[in-house]
Amino acid sequence: MAKSLYLLLLSVACLFQSCTSQNKELMINQELNSGWQFAESGTDDWLPAIVPGCVHTDLLANGKIEDPFYRLNERKLQWIDKKDWVYKTTFDADAALLQHDRVMLDFKGLDTYADIRINGDLVDSTDNMFREYQLDVKPFLKEGNNELEITFRSPINEGIKKYDAYTYVVPVSANDLAEIGEVEGGKRVSVFTRKAGYHFGWDWGPRLVTSGIWRPVYLKAWDEAKINDLQIVQHEVTKDKATFSALVELDVEEAKPATITVLADGVELASSEFELSKGISLNKLEFEIANPKLWWTNGLGEQPLYNITARLDIDGQTTELSHRIGIRTLELVRDQDEQGTSFYFKLNGVPVFMKGANYIPNDVFPSRVTHQMYQNVVNTAKESNMNMLRVWGGGIYENDEFYDLCDEAGILVWQDFMFACAMFPGNPEFLDNVKAEAEDNVKRLRNHPSLGVWCGNNEILAAWFDWGWKRAEEAKSQDNADSIYATYQKIFHEILPDAVQKYDAQRSYWASSPSSGTGIPADLKNGDEHYWGVWWGKEPFPNYATHIARFMSEYGFQSFPELKSVKQYATPEDYDILSEVMNSHQRSSIGNETIEYYMLQDYKKPKDFESFLYVNHLLQAEGIKFAVEGHRRAMPYCMGSLYWQINDVWPVASWSSTDYYQRWKALQYYVKKGFAPVLVSPYLTGDQFKVGVVNDKLEDIQAELKMKVIDFDGKVIWEENKPVTVAANSSADYFDVNEKAFLKDKDSKNQLFVVELYDGGQLLSSNEFFFSPVKDLNLPKPTVESSIAAVDGGYDITLKSDKLAKNLFLTIGDEDGFFSDNYFDLFPGQEVTVHLKTAISKETLNDVLTLQTLDSSY
Structure with missing residues (x-):
């Protein structure tokens, strides 16, 4: 439809709405x-x-x-x-x-x-x-x-x-x-x-x-009929038009004629007369939208949304129901290849690497979660360059507003059904309950463009085959073991996929995460993986970059909240990770000992509790950095990286990147950079030192790769610049040398590698690499200067240092505020401006602003 005709129809529709607004409504709806x-x-x-x-x-x-x-x-x-x-x-x-x-x-x-x-x-x-x-x-x-x-x-x-x-x-x-x-x-x-x-x-x-x-x-009341549900089923999408079916479920009191009309943002697209029959009926109308604007994930395009309304008219009385949709194609691609079976999402015909995190409820009491809290977590995902959140199966099917916000932000949702880390009873009453639950939630959520995939459960298949549950149950009773697994198959191989097929057939269903297929335990070649060798297995951080499956849907490392948050649930007498209170707010059976184990691999022992919290944040962030960059470099073999987890349900030591109070830890700042559309990533593999570049954009980049080795005073020891062409939607290495040969005339304890990728004068990505563990570096004691300028919404803080300021951490005590960047390395002679969003006065800021670097933590 031409734009002028669309506008004419819109004005006519608005006039029609104003003329009919006095009609008696069929439905009364009272809270x-x-x-x-x-x-x-x-x-x-x-x-x-x-x-x-x-x-x-x-x-x-x-x-x-x-x-x-x-x-x-x-x-x-x-x-x-x-x-x-x-x-x-x-x-x-x-x-x-x-x-x-x-x-x-x-x-x-x-x-x-x-x-x-x-x-x-x-x-x-x-x-x-x-x-x-x-x-x-x-x-x-x-x-x-x-x-x-x-x-x-x-x-x-x-x-x-x-x-x-x-x-x-x-x-x-x-x-x-x-x-x-x-x-x-x-x-x-x-x-x-x-x-x-x-x-x-x-x-x-x-x-x-x-x-x-x-x-x-x-409390609802109505006459004649009620619209129970509206499903928008998308069919063909071309540049010129998108075709749909509107499936309108009605609850009708008595047989009589009626008119059903479908509108998009007030414009009538289809209307048809029906002879309604008493009871529940499903009525279909076909319609199309001209010149459709496609919905894209965050970073790849816009998120246009269309408000589709079904209006029922019986004898001049009307009632209506609306849903927002986004027009896009999405498929979970499971193709055989030389390595095994692919596992990736193709959006609007484009393979997309999924960058994101696992998501749990924002509070142990979900009714306390406000719209602002939902907005904060989705905005955090968007600002951190994510395009997917996995709603984990031990929580809740989230409120509609969560999915609305994901629709608007371009965040795809991997939606677990609510089953996690347990087998379940198989009596008919329980199974019927599950069937009704699946119908309710599939129908409620299916119109959201952000809804990407339905997954049956979290880790239950892994528990049965890999955690020893099957062997343990068979040792007690083979009949019981058979019954337990038969119930598993009934729920996750029949009831749930049947519900998806019946009520949301256009979306994919994945029976269990992790797995390699229905009833097939996970491997690294055919499906998704939860990797906990780092943490539970105490394997080294670099294993994150080598233990890689087709889709990494879970992995993580813990940290405690920052001191400002700890103060909200503890007193100074509790400020010891071995105190009774800190142990109570640490629910992992190996938590504190594991944090300490990994910390002492790379860092010196912090001098006090506050320094421990700071170093623990760095440890978590640096560890997950190995994973995020390694997974992205491995594309297209690996096409997804979802760390555990973005949020918390209470103040606790956990794997989260933002704490219960939604304060960003170092990890959140790190993944924002690690998930950027263009990533330059230096890394060691075997005897080789390489620099990879990942480009998520859908166009090639002509750029310049600038590499140098500097000492901690800023002196350039070595440098090399080279032009590179980075293909669209790709990952490749652009520098490759033998590590020993490269370090032959360099001092790994006093120097670091810095790499930048420029497109003309625009810095696309930068990164750094230390060839020795942080505890072995001869870190200087820098003098960091700061200047503060008031701007709209807060302050710009400009920072300079005479020497390497390792992991510069800015804080404003117990005041509220958000720094645009934090925990970063500030190089000698470099000038960096960080924006602080806050309502405090400049005088207060001068009093409370504190700068901390790693060298001061020992």
Whole structure:
């Protein structure tokens, strides 16, 4: 359609909308999120409640418990999940409401075993945190005031009943912290309840098992019909047009004619008359969008979004439902090649290297996560040059706004179903529950262009075949072992892929991460890999660059939060990694000893706790740098690098690159550079020293590679410049020498290699390389000068140093602010300007600004 015609139709549509805005709406939609109270079941101690929320946050808000994250308070709160809790509110139902054909309560999230009563009558009972429940309540309502009461039965007590009734013990990883939870007999009951696994504990999270109304509640009423769902199915995409089907699911009261219209941003694209039949029906309309603008991932293009609306008109009454879409093609390519089977995503016909991280919920209490918190984590991913986040299977199917933000930012989502590190019961009730859960969430999320792939589970196949679970179960009972794995196959090879095929057939399904195919354990040639040889195996950091699969979907290294964050959950008497509080906020069974082991390989022992935190950040960042650069250099063999993890659920020592308070660690600054569209990467492999260049852009680059060796005073010892042509979407080496020959006349303890890639006068990428461990370097004591200039939104801080300032760290004490760069090496004579985003005054900044370098940490 020509632009002028499109604008004409848009103006006509707007006029039409203004003319019909007075039409009677078929649907009434009212929030029921106010006026709630809660109490322990069997008591009359009613207290105000916040909905959405949970019992822990309500107890905290009412001063009944202390902050669960502070010091050792988590241990004092394990009684909460053994109790039943009751929530209640009242609402009015006037005669007009009751005259509607249907009145329904729409629960977007109940956690988890809930008995729902209206005016004392049981309406229904629920048992899945991940499902939405729409309940017909008209028969239970009376004109005037009505009481809605929900009793949440203890997830632990319900779990114990199911555990005891089951014929064998279902294997569960030690991440179910039953001992901390003071569960009868240490029973790991988490797998019997369809609830966020991380609530029962993890090796980076607390055990705080919640109950409550964790997503909104709506009272809905309608006549004639309701639009249950709208699916936009994309067909052909060309430069001139994109063709689609709109699948409109209706719930109809009685057979009669109706008109369904499809609009894009207010412009009518299709309209058709239907003879509706009573009950649930699926109605299809074909439409097209002219001159479509394609949706691209971050770094490759823009993210245009189209608002598609289905409007139902019956006898002049209208109701509508809208979803945003992006027009793009995406496939998970699994082709045989000389090395094995590929595993990469092709977007709009282009193979794309996936750069990103694993993502967990932003709080152990998900109802506390604000829009700003979602915005911060997605913006962090975007600013860090990422194009993918993996929503991990032990958390939650995220709120719609998370996917909306990813749509806007160009971040593809690897979406796990919510199963992680455990086998599951196979009774029909459980399997039916899983089937309904899959339908709910696939249908809810399928229109998002950011949704990239569905994955059945996290590490369960690996646990069965590689962690010894299969052998252990077979040693106890072959029949039980067979039953356990048959249930695995039922869920992950039948129920979940069937749901994807039925409700979202255009997307790929991957049964388990990591694996080499359905039911095939992971190797390095045919699928994705979780590599934990570094960390759990205490293998050296350089192994990150050699242990490489077709797609690296998980790997990581720990660090504690920075001191500013530690102060929010601990006191000075706790400032020792071996203190009781620090140990409680370190959930890895080998955490502290492993950090110390790796630290002493490369660094001298820090002089105090604050210095330990700083050096620990550097250790984590430098370690993951090996992985990020090694994975990217290995493209196209390897086509993805997702480190574990971008965020935290509470303040803790973990593998995160931003802490619970969303403060960037050194790792986040490092991956921002490591994931840049163009990367220059010096590295050692065997006896050779090489410089690789990775270009994610879709055009060739004519550039100049500038290399030099300088000493710590800035003197140039050696240099070489060479023109290079870097092909589009490629990785290749552009410098290759024997390491010993190259270092023959150089001093590795007092000199470093610096490389820069220029396109004319524009610096595309820079990097440096030290040939000796940091602990063996003769680091000077630099004098770093700084000058501060006020600018919009904060300050520009310009820095100079007379000698190498290794890992310059800027901080402003306990004040709030964000530095555009940090933890970087400042070379002699180099001038660097860092922007500080903050609201503090210049006088305060002068008082609190501190500069730290590595040499001062010993």
